[in-house]
Amino acid sequence: NAGVTQTPKFQVLKTGQSMTLQCAQDMNHNSMYWYRQDPGMGLRLIYYSASEGTTDKGEVPNGYNVSRLNKREFSLRLESAAPSQTSVYFCASSRPLYEQYFGPGTRLTVT
């Protein structure tokens, strides 16, 4: 089992560029999540998906869109990147009411 995988590991964007962060899990989990981690802020939920075909906003959704392509994959899109979106992005998955499993993260810098 690979668990939760994320691509890319690192990315540098210019302001205004777009990109999609990919996430996949092979644990047959229904729920998937996207977080951002900033120094001193902990993890903040961007979007989550309780099941295939459903998505909901988290604490900081502005500037992001998501797609739950199927049960395995949950992508995060930045349509027009801004310096404030410089962060480390984590994808996670879980069974209902159980702990979350995290991917290794994507380190994004927007210049």
Place this chain on the structure above:
Amino acid sequence: AQSVTQLDSQVPVFEEAPVELRCNYSSSVSVYLFWYVQYPNQGLQLLLKYLSGSTLVKGINGFEAEFNKSQTSFHLRKPSVHISDTAEYFCAVSRTGRDDKIIFGKGTRLHILP
């Protein structure tokens, strides 16, 4: 709504000494509680969790935590730390019987001094 407060942003401790990382939560409903660890340049992994039952929960790597409902606390302890415990530790809470969203604290960075 739930919230989590980790009272210390950084905790320095000498190797082989005991450590306690403090966590308080706020919720009007029953909760599940978690501690996660993040080693440098890695994602988070679960250390231990409290769902119900015994209030003393044992996790991986010799860590344990005690759920105290009256004080709304879930402090993490280890009797003797090792240099390999250097990491950031996150306390987290979710509502019982509801959606899967977890609220994370801001983290406590554990520095092990030689």
